[in-house]
Amino acid sequence: MVIGIEADIASGKLGDGSFLPAERELMAEYGVGRGVVREAVARLASRGLIEARPRFRPVVRRPGLDAAFGALEGVVGHLLSAQAGVKNLYDTRVFLEAALARNAAIHARKDDVATLRSALEMNEAAIPDSEKFYSTDVGFHAVLYQITRNPVMPAVHKAFTAWLSPHWMRMPRSPERNRINFLSHREIYTAIIERDPDGAERALLNHLSAAWEYVRGTFEMP
Incomplete structure (x- = not known):
């Protein structure tokens, strides 16, 4: 049937x-x-x-990509409850986004740069409001996935966000921490517009590594 x-x-x-x-x-x-x-x-x-x-x-x-990733939600939720489950998924995201940052520095078009700049400006404007800042943080990273012009990538980003968001929303937030994250985003953006793939990758890795160190205690992870 x-x-x-x-x-x-x-x-x-x-x-x-x-x-x-x-x-x-x-x-x-x-x-x-x-x-x-x-x-x-x-x-x-x-x-x-x-x-x-x-x-x-x-x-x-x-059937579509969103439905395909959505169907995995229950399985992923189980995996995230295991020891180091969140870290394993986060590391996967870091590995992918490092490549996306390099790709953006090499292949981003003028309209891509304009979209990324707009996302960065919204991120800066949201620094005083942590809830809005989180939304614009997600939006900034989403542009890196969109620049590939591969329809799989935005669906992957949406899935990562859905899977990690419940955990990420537990971390302490403040305008001071928001500003640090914004400055990291600005470094990524600057390397991309300067067509510096090594710099873009390095800035992305530094940003997400620092973010993990900040929140790892929240999840009581090793």
Whole structure:
């Protein structure tokens, strides 16, 4: 049954945003009981193929990158509860963003630089407000993923943010610490506009390494 519904979604027979057939229709079509239908709906929802809410008809969501990463949320949440789980995921982010900083220094176009500069300016303006600063911090790093013009990368950034945000929101915040992070962002930006890939990578690594040292005690990590 799950395979059949997946095929209908992939072919477009069940379009994105459309309602899944009613339970009784699915029971008749596949010759199964209500319990089997509900189990199938739960499995499809876990794969990001439908959006299921109590007392509402399930809605079809055509597979996409966001859905693919969203389907991993439960698994990643389990991994993050393990010892050093947050650090392992953070190290993966650092490894990737170091490469993204180098890429930006080499390949960023004028419009990319303008977008990055705008993100940096918003980050500076938000220094007094830690909640806004966090949002603009995320926005600054998001531009590095966008510069690749690879649609996988923004989805990866969105997933990293979703997975790490609950942990990151626990760290102490202050305008003074916000300013330090802003200055690190400015160093990354300066190296990028100077077309200095080594400098951009170094600034990125220094920034994220310092950020980890600041918050590691919050997570009681080794």
